[in-house]
Amino acid sequence: MQDATPAQLETLKTADGTPLKDSIRKSERRARIRAFLLVLPLLAFLVITFIVPIMAMMGRSVYNPEVVNYLPNTAEALQEWEGEGVPGEDVFAALAKDMVQGREDRTIGRVAARINRELPGARSLMLGTARDADEMQPPYKEAFIAEDDRWTNPEFWGILKRESRLITPSYYLLALDYEYTPQGNIEPRPEIYQVYTDLFIRTAWMSVLITVLCILLAYPVSYLLATLPLRYSNLLMILVLLPFWTSLLVRTSAWIVLLQQEGVINDLLVGAGFISDDGRLRMIYNQTGTIVAMTHILLPFMILPLYSVMKTINPSYLRAARSLGATPLVAWFRVYFPLTLPGLAAGVMLVFILAIGYYITPALVGGETGIFISNMIASNMQGSTAQLRLAAALATILLVLVMLFYWLFNKLVGVERLKFG
Numbered sequence: 330m331q332d333a334t335p336a337q338l339e340t341l342k343t344a345d346g347t348p349l350k351d352s353i354r355k356s357e358r359r360a361r362i363r364a365f366l367l368v369l370p371l372l373a374f375l376v377i378t379f380i381v382p383i384m385a386m387m388g389r390s391v392y393n394p395e396v397v398n399y400l401p402n403t404a405e406a407l408q409e410w411e412g413e414g415v416p417g418e419d420v421f422a423a424l425a426k427d428m429v430q431g432r433e434d435r436t437i438g439r440v441a442a443r444i445n446r447e448l449p450g451a452r453s454l455m456l457g458t459a460r461d462a463d464e465m466q467p468p469y470k471e472a473f474i475a476e477d478d479r480w481t482n483p484e485f486w487g488i489l490k491r492e493s494r495l496i497t498p499s500y501y502l503l504a505l506d507y508e509y510t511p512q513g514n515i516e517p518r519p520e521i522y523q524v525y526t527d528l529f530i531r532t533a534w535m536s537v538l539i540t541v542l543c544i545l546l547a548y549p550v551s552y553l554l555a556t557l558p559l560r561y562s563n564l565l566m567i568l569v570l571l572p573f574w575t576s577l578l579v580r581t582s583a584w585i586v587l588l589q590q591e592g593v594i595n596d597l598l599v600g601a602g603f604i605s606d607d608g609r610l611r612m613i614y615n616q617t618g619t620i621v622a623m624t625h626i627l628l629p630f631m632i633l634p635l636y637s638v639m640k641t642i643n644p645s646y647l648r649a650a651r652s653l654g655a656t657p658l659v660a661w662f663r664v665y666f667p668l669t670l671p672g673l674a675a676g677v678m679l680v681f682i683l684a685i686g687y688y689i690t691p692a693l694v695g696g697e698t699g700i701f702i703s704n705m706i707a708s709n710m711q712g713s714t715a716q717l718r719l720a721a722a723l724a725t726i727l728l729v730l731v732m733l734f735y736w737l738f739n740k741l742v743g744v745e746r747l748k749f750g
């Protein structure tokens with residue numbers, strides 16, 4: 330039966346008299362609704378467990394509510410102040426009112442602690458004055474200065490005005506080893522406090538190194554898996570999958586036993602006479618320990634995509650290249666290797682993204698020089714509210730770096746070319 334033309338669809342009708350075109354459109358709409366309802370639980374699950382937490386984390390990294398919430402009248406009055414010298418009577422009057430309310434609500438300590446992080450000594454100034462705020466009489470500016478002459482410090486008022494913004498980039502500046510000066514300028518932090526930029530760089534290059542090591546180790550293993558007879562390849566596959574069936578803590582603990590200075594490897598080297606007993610190698614609680622342990626843990630994520638692609642390559646391709654005069658090396662490089670690129674690219678993406686966010690293994694074997702930025706994020710998450718916001722800023726920067734890697738990877742390789750199995 331030939332397909333109906335649009336003109337015929339306009340004239341044809343179903344058994345109940347409905348135009349056939351309208352009936353087909355209604356049927357297609359019902360099919361789309363059914364398909365959407367089928368994926369709706371998965372969509373809701375992703376939104377609740379993935380999108381919402383990430384958005385909350387990003388919001389918390391710039392949220393700065395202390396001054397706005399606990400000194401609302403002062404924050405409003407400071408908006409009219411030009412920021413030069415010491416503010417006028419209206420700001421002092423608003424601050425006196427907020428201090429009285431803050432003492433009743435027991436919130437003045439929170440805002441004092443927030444300002445104290447920017448200007449040491451501000452906490453004692455605010456809490457000391459707040460104790461007498463309910464007894465102050467106009468003019469409040471003179472009363473505050475009589476209470477403590479530090480109220481004439483322009484730096485304090487500049488910081489208070491700056492922190493009266495509900496949204497602040499302060500935590501992102503700290504995450505990049507910058508900070509506001511009391512004058513409001515952005516400058517690098519003192520060198521002794523600059524830790525996060527180096528940690529981001531270290532995390533990136535160690536993740537790249539671990540990915541390269543996984544490629545070098547996984548490629549020949551995957552080739553053997555794909556070319557060996559079935560009974561041997563099955564045995565080798567069990568050995569590859571064995572780490573998945575073993576606890577991560579057990580595997581990491583095993584590397585500690587092997588690599589420590591009194592461990593198995595050092596004992597073997599001393600026994601073989603390669604090193605002296607006093608010259609035992611330090612291979613754990615540093616970058617070496619992190620690289621060795623993480624390469625072992627992440628290796629299966631490189632092997633499995635490579636194997637799945639190599640298994641589908643017909644051996645006759647190489648034989649055809651050899652029959653046309655190519656040497657084994659040329660045949661492998663010009664024919665076999667390009668066919669494995671989809672699996673190799675998938676492995677690179679899996680290993681690098683897993684490595685850059687890894688936490689447990691660097692925490693156990695990394696020491697001071699082998700930890701990742703994820704360890705610093707976890708450490709800050711267990712601290713005060715300010716540290717939690719700094720952790721959110723660090724995590725957001727890490728997320729952006731991963732997204733940039735994904736975008737660059739898609740431009741260079743193309744995500745549609747990946748084959749995970």
